[in-house]
Amino acid sequence: MAVAGSWWPKDAGTEGMSFMQDIAALEGRALEDWLEEAKPHLAVQRTKHVAPSTLARAMTLISPEKAARIFDLLSPATQSDILQALPPPERARFLERMEPDDRARMLEFVPPEFGRTLLEALSSEERALTRTVLDYPAKSAGRLMSPEFVSLMPEMSAEDALLAIRSGEKRADTVFLMPVCDAEMRLLGAVDLAQIVLAAPSTRISDLSTLDVPFVHVTDDQEDVARLMTSADLMIVPVIEEDGRLVGIVTFDDAMEVLDFENSEDFARAGGTEPIGRPYLSVPVFRLVRSRIVWLSVLAVAASLTVNVLDAFEETLESVVTLALFIPLLIGIGGNAGAQSATTIVRALAVEDVKPGDILAIAWRETRTGFVMGLLVSVFAYAILALIFDPSIALVVAVTLVFICTLAALVGAVMPVAAKVLSIDPAVFSAPFVTTIVDASGLLIYFLVARVILGV
Structure with a gap:
């Protein structure tokens, strides 16, 4: 691990920016050691000069937990490049743990035939969740939403709600704010986790929930959804079907990715070019x-x-x-x-x-x-x-x-x-x-x- 210490400062602050070209030149064990020690968000920022094939090989040699954290922070285009460079067993490991909405966005950057191969490699549950997202039009709220969420019923007590959250029956993208629905999954409101934790165990969820909750439809434009979330300062926004059923949520981090992409697209087209969607030196x-x-x-x-x-x-x-x-x-x-x-x-x-x-x-x-x-x-x-x-x-x-x-x-x-x-x-x-x-x-x-x- 000595290489990382010598190539990168311990606090990994802005001092390390001058080393970017050196990182791009790292090969084999040196790059593996550096990735193992670097903080995930800094590893993503500093490896934009590294060829996807080189980065993919190094990520298979570091701890699975660290590799997964780095992979999750990469852009969808870079994720697709890395998956194409990985052997099938390693590819399946990264692919299986992705969130369905992140997986759907990544699939937009791979050839159709390879995309079908990736879907077939998933477990039946993850494949179904991913297809749920992919069935909606491109750039719609349905494509942006996560179909994995915890919903609560209004007649629940605070104690029952906490038990439902802890049960882990359904992997949730976030539980900081949860939709409240009836038995037919029609949206009634939302409740903050902090309110549930601080409330008396017998308090009903209907007494804690907020009724006036902004929501979007599955066919709404992603950019409109992101603008709504920033203007209304929302951490999540529920996504409903035409019949009013709740089918997913959009989280703030995904909304910010949309705005970043749209801003990059507008900036490129304002200059008379099409967006390249990848780090410049990798194109x-x-x-x-x-x-x-x-x-x-x-x-x-x-x-x-x-x-x-x-x-x-x-x-x-x-x-x-x-x-x-x-x-x-x-x-x-x-x-x-x-x-x-x-x-x-x-x-x-x-x-x-x-x-x-x-x-x-x-x-x-x-x-x-x-x-x-x-x-x-x-x-x-x-x-x-x-x-x-x-x-x-x-x-x-x-x-x-x-x-x-x-x-x-x-x-x-x-x-x-x-x-x-x-x-x-x-x-x-x-x-x-x-x-x-x-x-x-x-x-x-x-x-x-x-x-x-x-x-x-």
């Missing part, structure tokens, strides 16, 4: 290309609009060559103004600060914002340019800036809302698309203003 170059090439091609076609505008106003450029000097300035400011607006609205839509029905209010607010920004920038630009170039050229640029900033803010605000109405990810219509559209329309405005002011 093959071809997969990186595949995640970017589609949107790059679409944007390249859209950018041809800019070329067409320049071609249409070729004579104007030839007569006043100075106008060409300011094209990068104008399209740069317009693109940035549109990106600012789009990013703001995409975020507001994500956290439900605004809804598609607010589109007129959003458009009016962003139009005014863009106009004021354009006015301020244009005054500054005119003061500088009039000292260097002909005042009429400075005026053309200044007036164009007002129009471009106003238009960019409006387009950047409206496009994400329109995408939301069309059930398209608003992040897709964020910075890259808005910038491309504003570039072409901004140049059109520029040359039209030039024709009016300069008479060319």
Whole structure:
């Protein structure tokens, strides 16, 4: 175990960050020793540079308890990579102890045939629980929920409830807060474990439970569920079927994973790429290309609009060559103004600060914002340019800036809302698309203003 002590500080704090590349180079016994000593959450954080096959081999050599704790904290994509690298006996050991909802999320990252193999390797009980989750649509609350929970009945006493919890007849994801149901599993409320423990043994659960309990339906969107839990500060939220039966619970940690994934997805698409879903250095170059090439091609076609505008106003450029000097300035400011607006609205839509029905209010607010920004920038630009170039050229640029900033803010605000109405990810219509559209329309405005002011 000496290797871990020499490669990693005992407190495993931020001092160890400089050793990440060294950890990636560890092989065989060295990596095994390091994993055995490292705290699970730090092992997960620091081994993102380690190849899944290498990590899988090392995890089979450390204590089963430590390996299981590390495996549980890995991302679903990394879990799938490790399972594919493990021999069947070791694979079954990790797979069997996973929570059904975690197992279902992991199966989304494996080839279908291998996924069927994994399911067949499970015990009949775990296979049934996993299929229960997989039967619901992707990205629904049903896919996110845990079907393993403890429910209590209202006529139970506090003493009976504690006995039911301790019996362990059903493995539960959490018992800090438990749903209260009738005999038909219809949700009646929820009760906190602390209330049961502190209550007199004869106290009825109906007297301790909270009746006004937020719940979600199995078909609700996972992101909506996660937002509900963060806004209402919920540790769990019950999940019910259409007939009102309780079928599972969503826990706070799973909700946070959803938000983290959605934020990563929005961030990627705002930059014109598809999310890769894995640590960067573990992704093959071809997969990186595949995640970017589609949107790059679409944007390249859209950018041809800019070329067409320049071609249409070729004579104007030839007569006043100075106008060409300011094209990068104008399209740069317009693109940035549109990106600012789009990013703001995409975020507001994500956290439900605004809804598609607010589109007129959003458009009016962003139009005014863009106009004021354009006015301020244009005054500054005119003061500088009039000292260097002909005042009429400075005026053309200044007036164009007002129009471009106003238009960019409006387009950047409206496009994400329109995408939301069309059930398209608003992040897709964020910075890259808005910038491309504003570039072409901004140049059109520029040359039209030039024709009016300069008479060319």
